[in-house]
Amino acid sequence: MAHVFPINFFITAFSAVKSFTHRQYLKHWQKLIVMILLASLMMIPLSLQLGRTTSADLTNYVPEVMDYIDESVVRELNALENNGTDLGITEEKIIKENDELIIGLTPSIEAAETLLSDRGGIIYTSDQTIFGEDISSLFYQPYTGDKPMNEVEDVENLKELMSQQWFWSNRTSIVLMNYIQLSVLILVSLLLLILGSSFFLSFMRKNETYDINSFSEALTIVLNCLGLPTVMAMVIGLISGNPTTMLTVQGLLFVLMLMWVYWKTHFNDAYVQNN
Numbered sequence: 001m002a003h004v005f006p007i008n009f010f011i012t013a014f015s016a017v018k019s020f021t022h023r024q025y026l027k028h029w030q031k032l033i034v035m036i037l038l039a040s041l042m043m044i045p046l047s048l049q050l051g052r053t054t055s056a057d058l059t060n061y062v063p064e065v066m067d068y069i070d071e072s073v074v075r076e077l078n079a080l081e082n083n084g085t086d087l088g089i090t091e092e093k094i095i096k097e098n099d100e101l102i103i104g105l106t107p108s109i110e111a112a113e114t115l116l117s118d119r120g121g122i123i124y125t126s127d128q129t130i131f132g133e134d135i136s137s138l139f140y141q142p143y144t145g146d147k148p149m150n151e152v153e154d155v156e157n158l159k160e161l162m163s164q165q166w167f168w169s170n171r172t173s174i175v176l177m178n179y180i181q182l183s184v185l186i187l188v189s190l191l192l193l194i195l196g197s198s199f200f201l202s203f204m205r206k207n208e209t210y211d212i213n214s215f216s217e218a219l220t221i222v223l224n225c226l227g228l229p230t231v232m233a234m235v236i237g238l239i240s241g242n243p244t245t246m247l248t249v250q251g252l253l254f255v256l257m258l259m260w261v262y263w264k265t266h267f268n269d270a271y272v273q274n275n
Contacts, residue, residue, distance in 0.1 A: 013227025016264040045237030056167040085143035210267040229253030
């Protein structure tokens, strides 16, 4: 049973000596499976963290537009009447503008799109907010929830309300987009770590002191040395929920594991047999 894949990988990965001496036991397709397995372990905390996401900050998506909001916008909104969450806007009014951004009030979507035709900004209509950095990337966000826009206390409260409404209307796409972005970060980082380390480790074949004879052997040693650090990084990720911390822990523990393997084996079969 101990020789059955992938059980043999985990047994090997938890031993410094076996991580070196068992450098030829994985077939090429098994190495690919191990890479996928290591990536999957790193994705588990990410999936759980994003699944618990309950908010998003619009400042991360349209920073210039959101930063343009000030107290004058809050005052204008607070001066409006409301019917539930809908605002009593009867005429067009520009609250503030410059060459690149505009914030205003309009009773209709058509009027809002006209104001945003040549620049970014935010237009509050009777039943929704229209905002974006340009006409080609506008967001149409209906007013939702229990709190209308004209009952916000300050700028931060207005930004929070807008972000909350936008998140709950687009939760699936927001979570999916964040998942894809973080997945690419983790996969690229892991791939660079594996291939880069294997490439440099394979240079030892040029030195007769070491018994690493090919890139394939170096790759297997690297995968073995990544087993325990990846499990530890996953645990840290479950606790912290921070992908950067997870990658840092994985990289640091991998270096320590590689040093431990070298200390126990000197990458030399004769040294292992004599000790």
